[in-house]
Amino acid sequence: MSKYDVIVIGGGAAGMMAASRASKRNKKVLLVDQKDKLGSKILITGKGRCNITNGCDIEDIIKNTVRNSAFLYSSIYTFSNMDIIKYFNDNGLETKEERGKRIFPASDKASHVRNAMLNDIRKSGVDIRYNTRVSALLIENGVISGIKTDEGDIFESASVIVACGGKSYPMTGSDGSGFLLAKNAGHHVTALQAGLTGLNCKEHWTQDAMGITLKNVTLTAVYDNRKLYSDIGEMIFTHFGVSGPLVLTASRYFLDTGFDKASVIIDLKPGLSDEKLYDRIGRDLLENSKKKFENSLHKLLPSNLIDPVISLSGIDREKQCSQITKEERNRLVYTLKNLTLKVQSGRGFDEAIVTVGGVDTKEINPSTMESKLVKGLFFAGEIIDIDALTGGFNLTIAFSTGYLAGDNA
Ligand SMILES: Cc1cc2nc3c(=O)[nH]c(=O)nc-3n(C[C@H](O)[C@H](O)[C@H](O)COP(=O)(O)OP(=O)(O)OC[C@H]3O[C@@H](n4cnc5c(N)ncnc54)[C@H](O)[C@@H]3O)c2cc1C
Missing domain, CATH: 3.50.50.60 (FAD/NAD(P)-binding domain)
Known part of the structure; x- marks a missing residue:
């Protein structure tokens, strides 16, 4: 002894x-x-x-x-x-x-x-x-x-x-x-x-975007229409949903509210106002006027995000760019600035900071x-x-x- x-x-x-x-x-x-x-x-x-x-x-x-x-x-x-x-x-x-x-x-x-x-x-x-x-x-x-x-x-x-x-x-x-x-x-x-974790999301399209890191996006954590947290920074899409610095912080706020009505809203273009983004899309559509809509977004988005964004916007991907209406352009602006993911849960202790x-x-x-x-x-x-x-x-x-x-x- x-x-x-x-x-x-x-x-x-x-x-x-x-x-x-x-x-x-x-x-x-x-x-x-x-x-x-x-x-x-x-x-x-x-x-x-x-x-x-x-x-x-x-x-x-x-x-x-x-x-x-x-x-x-x-x-x-x-x-x-x-x-x-x-x-x-x-x-x-x-x-x-x-x-x-x-x-x-x-x-x-x-x-x-x-x-x-x-x-x-x-x-x-x-x-x-x-x-x-x-x-x-x-x-x-x-x-x-x-x-x-x-x-x-x-x-x-x-x-x-x-x-x-x-x-x-x-x-x-x-x-x-x-x-x-x-x-x-x-x-x-x-x-x-388990605190400061990635977030499991209900949407499956994040799997297609897996591995894409977004820098300088705004992520807002919302519970039952109540804004809990919002910041600009970095995040990543994963096979289960989202992770990265912004997401880890957002996850901490959901621990106090629960996950049942939790979502995250990503503004992919926080540096551009709605009007500026509308004009920017207009220029891309004009440049690609004879192409299909789905082939006009390469300058705006990482390639693995194009498909999910088009699906979420509800715009016909086959449509010729010159045929895209003002209302559709506005819908695309809204989608890019309000990419919403419903949160299912946080990750477990094995991955908690x-x-x-x-x-x-x-x-x-x-x-x-x-x-x-x-x-x-x-x-x-x-x-x-x-x-x-x-x-x-x-x-x-x-x-x-x-x-x-x-x-x-
Ligand atoms: C992936 C990851 C990244 C992180 N990055 C950062 C960062 O960059 N900055 C930051 O501020 N924080 C970071 N953190 C958090 C930070 O590392 C921890 O909060 C901090 O290390 C906790 O220190 P601790 O000494 O209290 O516990 P620990 O570091 O967990 O140490 C506990 C020790 O106790 C020992 N032990 C446990 N039970 C027993 C027992 N019964 N008998 C004998 N020994 C026992 C264990 O073996 C262990 O060595 C990170 C955490 C993780 C998981």
Whole structure:
């Protein structure tokens, strides 16, 4: 039986930051993870580039945090986005800022982010145990005394930080087992939902458009005629419907309304007013006046989108361009600016960027991350019921809450 000052369960972004901070306070720290490497999820973040944090004002971090944003104040003011950038710079990782103030490693390599943290905790003398799954928290009379592993090993400590992540992309190790540990300690776990996902759509034509990426389109998320979200940016058609940055954000809004009356409306030409688009189509029709209508749209649309758009407009594809009426031209304008897809559901946890829901924030002290129910038990990262939109905000939550837990454990 080994004794530590602090035990951290889970070597993701939150757990590694917690271990780093605790060891810098001269604590004897053990970090256990059930996988054979640390930071498996970091490696797949930002399409392998890792959007570490965001360079915006702290108030904007709070605004981009969807659930329980007020819970974040203490941790983000203790260890802010600027502190996160400094931490990585101090640990040899150069960073750069991109569109929307997103911060990335200058090398564009998520592995460099993970390695910077790993080197830091190794240098700080943190004991790391791989392939070690924690099956129980040892609690006596409301006070933590250690952990028990699947193999039956016991490690003693008066402080245990649970940083097991959520249950999205379970192959990275975040398989939801942390929620069971929390529940067995008496904590409530709010309903868990797959957050920031692609959207399954009822229309089948997206399969024909599969793989088409649209940049600079406007996507509006609508529920029962109520506009929930609208932004300009990038999206992609897939075999199941739609995905990409705009769609991931839209999906988060539908989690709060449900999907039964959900749709997304895509404006394929947000840079052109209805009138300008009408004139532009007029010019294309004139240029192709002797051709069939279906052969006149190549300048306006990617080829795989032409068929679906013609079908949706209801215009006869065989009609000669010179025969297209004003009313038909208006219909085409409407279709291009209001391409509507009915949403069936979001994608599941296997493809979710984040888990929505988690350990109830009412039962955690936001100034220390310590449980209000069990002395010496701390939580950090995605396991807590707090989530944010894309832009580096979810890692920011993991790093900030991890630091605060490591500062107090
Ligand atoms: C594809 C993808 C892309 C993303 N891109 C970004 C991005 O660019 N920017 C951003 O801000 N956010 C991004 N996110 C979200 C972000 O990665 C997570 O919110 C964040 O990594 C959560 O960190 P965490 O430390 O709380 O949990 P995790 O990183 O999930 O770590 C949890 C760790 O706990 C271990 N563990 C779990 N249970 C046990 C147990 N019982 N015993 C022992 N060990 C256990 C796991 O093996 C794992 O290593 C992305 C997520 C995904 C899936």
